[in-house]
Amino acid sequence: MSTIDLQPTLSDHSVLLRPLREDDFEALHQAASDPVIWAMHPDSERYRRERFHDRFFQGAIESKGALVILDKPSGEIIGSSRYYKWNAEQRHISVGYTFIVPKYWGKGTNGCVKHLMLNHIFQWAEVVWFHVGSDNIRSRRAVDKLGAVLTRDESRELDGTPYTQLFYRLDASRYDSSH
Numbered sequence: 428m429s430t431i432d433l434q435p436t437l438s439d440h441s442v443l444l445r446p447l448r449e450d451d452f453e454a455l456h457q458a459a460s461d462p463v464i465w466a467m468h469p470d471s472e473r474y475r476r477e478r479f480h481d482r483f484f485q486g487a488i489e490s491k492g493a494l495v496i497l498d499k500p501s502g503e504i505i506g507s508s509r510y511y512k513w514n515a516e517q518r519h520i521s522v523g524y525t526f527i528v529p530k531y532w533g534k535g536t537n538g539c540v541k542h543l544m545l546n547h548i549f550q551w552a553e554v555v556w557f558h559v560g561s562d563n564i565r566s567r568r569a570v571d572k573l574g575a576v577l578t579r580d581e582s583r584e585l586d587g588t589p590y591t592q593l594f595y596r597l598d599a600s601r602y603d604s605s606h
Contacts, residue, residue, distance in 0.1 A: 434492060
């Protein structure tokens, strides 16, 4: 089996995903700066520049699994997603930290991004995990559409505020790769 590629370049008719680079910060922060994106997220202040840099962007760069999402026709950065927590022995990985600018909501963009990422990663992984805050209804619906199954929840805390994180599992054998 070949070495896992956590930062591929992937595309379809509407989006291009490519490895996140340090010089993407300004454009990616611009995409992330709408508070509406983070309203249902446990870190609802992530749109703020310093917080976005320190709590999101630096971790994305360090993960070596982050991808920036571009609108293919315009070339504009419209969000990001990443692979993380690769367990080679179990062949499990997580996909998340996804955000897309509201202009692209309800247009199938997230589905296109996730299908590209899943079709790629299922070359190596047998299971993909999604971690979603229980109040994030939009993300919960998105992972449901992919066929992921809610398996458990955990109580968490962020800056002293409790929240519940949900764990969704998608097995390669149950995934419909046609899109």
